[in-house]
Amino acid sequence: MALRPPWQPPSEDAETEAMWKRYSEGDRSPEVTAMVQDRKARKMNSILEADDAELFEIKRISVEMPEPARIYKTVTCANCGEKAMEPRTRMIGGKLLCIPCAEKE
Numbered sequence: 047m048a049l050r051p052p053w054q055p056p057s058e059d060a061e062t063e064a065m066w067k068r069y070s071e072g073d074r075s076p077e078v079t080a081m082v083q084d085r086k087a088r089k090m091n092s093i094l095e096a097d098d099a100e101l102f103e104i105k106r107i108s109v110e111m112p113e114p115a116r117i118y119k120t121v122t123c124a125n126c127g128e129k130a131m132e133p134r135t136r137m138i139g140g141k142l143l144c145i146p147c148a149e150k151e
């Protein structure tokens with residue numbers, strides 16, 4: 047099996063770099079915009095046409111699993127009627143509100 051270098055973006059010449067500089071400085075002339083769109087398309091195609099092996103390294107890893115999610119009661123906001131989990135609500139003036147509504151009070 048041949049070893050392949052990882053994927054590299056298409057190289058850019060000095061003229062293209064000068065155009066990118068103009069673009070980054072706010073130049074949106076048709077000339078600069080066309081170049082930017084062309085280069086973006088070239089880069090996307092280069093990724094789409096690359097072999098998986100150039101883009102991804104597949105190997106076994108070991109990861110520490112996160113704790114199981116805690117399940118909370120769902121309550122209905124007294125103002126907007128949206129459902130929210132209990133810790134994401136606030137009791138304001140005797141009404142249970144979702145955080146966006148609580149922040150408006």
Ligand SMILES: [Zn+2]
Nearest residue numbers: 123126144147
């Ligand atoms: Zn609400």
